[in-house]
Amino acid sequence: xxxxxxxxxxxxxxxxxxxxxxxxxxxxxxxxxxxxxxxxxxxxxxxxxxxxxxxxxxxxxxxxxxxxxxxxxxxxxxxxxxxxxxxxxxxxxxxxxxxxxxxxxxxxxxxxxxxxxxxxxxxxxxxxxxxxxxxxxxxxxxxxxxxxxxxxxxxxxxxxxxxxxxxxxxxxxxxxxxxxxxxxxxxxxxxxxxxxxxxxxxxxxxxxxxxxxxxxxxxxxxxxxxxxxxxxxxxxxxxxxxxxxxxxxxxxxxx
Numbered sequence: 054x055x056x057x058x059x060x061x062x063x064x065x066x067x068x069x070x071x072x073x074x075x076x077x078x079x080x081x082x083x084x085x086x087x088x089x090x091x092x093x094x095x096x097x098x099x100x101x102x103x104x105x106x107x108x109x110x111x112x113x114x115x116x117x118x119x120x121x122x123x124x125x126x127x128x129x130x131x132x133x134x135x136x137x138x139x140x141x142x143x144x145x146x147x148x149x150x151x152x153x154x155x156x157x158x159x160x161x162x163x164x165x166x167x168x169x170x171x172x173x174x175x176x177x178x179x180x181x182x183x184x185x186x187x188x189x190x191x192x193x194x195x196x197x198x199x200x201x202x203x204x205x206x207x208x209x210x211x212x213x214x215x216x217x218x219x220x221x222x223x224x225x226x227x228x229x230x231x232x233x234x235x236x237x238x239x240x241x242x243x244x245x246x247x248x249x250x251x252x253x254x255x256x257x258x259x260x261x262x263x264x265x266x267x268x269x270x271x272x273x274x275x276x277x278x279x280x281x282x283x284x285x286x287x288x289x290x291x292x293x294x295x296x297x298x299x300x301x302x303x304x305x306x307x308x
Contacts, residue, residue, distance in 0.1 A: 128207025152203015
């Protein structure tokens with residue numbers, strides 16, 4: 054922690070600055086009054102965290118390396134949950150960043166586990182994008198897979214094929230969007246699609262600047278943690294699978 058002192062002129066230009074860091078370690082004594090407040094809150098928080106909301110009969114894969122390089126069943130659960138929540142609002146596609154998912158879940162599912170898995174307090178948001186903008190978003194999502202960046206997408210309502218050997222920005226081979234009857238049809242570049250995501254990406258987080266250009270943007274105020282918890286609870290026991298939503302295209306033409 055530290056103090057930062059800034060000086061601006063009348064035009065608002067920064068003219069001077071000075072800082073003084075304070076090392077936070079065991080030499081700083083605890084505040085007894087504040088410690089007492091923490092004890093007051095500890096028991097109800099522990100009770101909430103231990104609340105069982107459901108069960109999973111398979112490992113929900115939150116492994117960092119897998120999430121940031123391909124489809125996982127946990128990524129599908131998160132994307133499916135927010136898409137199901139916003140279907141009444143006309144949402145057709147869900148795109149979330151893998152970096153927002155932090156841990157796996159197995160067996161009994163508690164509120165605390167979902168909070169650990171989705172720790173950032175995000176809300177879900179929707180916007181309208183053209184097919185061309187959706188393609189640009191997916192191109193960005195797979196553009197830094199070599200660096201295991203959190204921008205790698207997990208999706209629902211669409212499936213895509215990508216080539217990891219192609220140059221960044223030109224890796225998406227094919228995109229298909231799920232229709233009302235459950236079948237898939239090619240993405241139409243000029244068509245308008247309603248997309249659900251999280252508030253972080255809506256603001257351009259993880260490099261998704263294309264989302265800031267979408268129309269009819271709305272933060273729903275639904276907490277991502279609550280939406281995913283409700284989805285698991287309503288469908289428990291869950292046993293999601295990888296569904297070939299994200300398929301790698303290899304040099305020899307296979308997938």
